[in-house]
């Protein structure tokens with residue numbers, strides 16, 4: 098059969114865009130060649146509904162081995178006692194937790210979406226907000242930090258059955274111990290969605306939520322640098338019966354509830370090619386070089402935040418503890434929306450995304466902020482000196498959003514800088 102030129106031309110163009118551009122989207126990264134190879138392998142052909150050793154299809158003996166290795170490696174990586182590596186995405190992992198822990202209409206609590214929370218933590222257009230009763234907690238308007246005292250007040254008043262920690266745009270460390278204490282006070286299950294900082298946590302550079310939360314979910318493709326997908330984990334002592342009974346009246350453990358919430362609850366056949374790629378990525382994350390990489394991600398994020406601050410930019414919460422830097426444009430550029438800023442940056446081949454800032458008065462389609470992140474550019478070898486240049490580029494573009502010549506000049510410099518930087522270190 099002839100190669101599909103139309104699609105492979107598009108892939109070649111996207112390859113060039115990724116190579117020549119400066120990737121600052123906080124939730125993106127570049128996987129290794131062996132992760133790509135595993136994803137593009139013949140494992141995509143195999144149906145394997147069920148779990149290793151308990152499948153609904155024959156011929157699963159080989160993929161069973163890959164899925165078992167993925168489970169064992171991710172448990173080792175995060176110090177988990179139990180893992181499910183089948184969720185197709187982070188949102189699917191969260192959906193499975195809702196399904197295992199709540200009944201439709203039950204109340205749960207997550208970070209306000211306009212302050213960094215994720216869609217699957219209670220958006221009215223997402224299953225979480227459509228099927229369940231979402232209550233929010235907030236960040237302090239002055240400090241930009243999660244207000245745990247108010248969170249506790251809200252929890253005591255609302256009595257949610259589930260409390261979610263973790264976010265899509267929050268650059269500070271979480272007080273998981275405090276959240277667990279709040280959850281215990283109201284008898285709620287405490288779940289952490291560590292999708293963003295998972296790689297930093299795996300490297301031991303941020304606190305590990307497995308020590309505090311009943312259940313932890315994550316994506317595998319952000320700081321963790323694996324294929325697109327999700328995982329669900331549990332720590333040592335949380336797999337006790339939770340009072341849910343099967344039709345035959347037996348008490349079910351949380352791990353059994355979660356397994357059946359993933360399959361058959363919310364998914365069909367697992368993507369065994371992606372699961373094998375997850376195993377490869379977990380194996381990479383267990384190497385000492387992964388810690389060195391994550392240390393550089395952190396150092397670069399701090400350097401970027403500082404360089405922008407030195408130029409007079411307002412950073413939400415004043416800085417960062419992780420890979421993410423949230424720029425509040427309102428002070429320096431009151432007329433400029435995040436949408437316009439994103440467009441101008443993309444014109445300069447700098448990819449970042451518009452983002453709401455706490456207590457934003459603009460809509461999620463306009464926004465007053467820009468979210469930046471260092472995982473992808475660090476994979477390509479960026480160091481702190483480069484971060485000051487990146488801040489110069491961003492500043493030049495934001496001051497000249499309608500000046501196409503100035504933007505073209507930045508684009509040339511960006512392309513010249515990125516061209517020699519490899520996407521695959523291997």
Ligand SMILES: Cc1ncc(COP(=O)(O)O)c(C=O)c1O
Pocket residue numbers: 124185186187188189215217263264265290291292293316326327
């Ligand atoms: C905190 C958080 N959870 C879940 C997700 C959803 O992941 P996915 O896009 O794989 O469904 C994201 C994605 O950005 C996220 O930031």
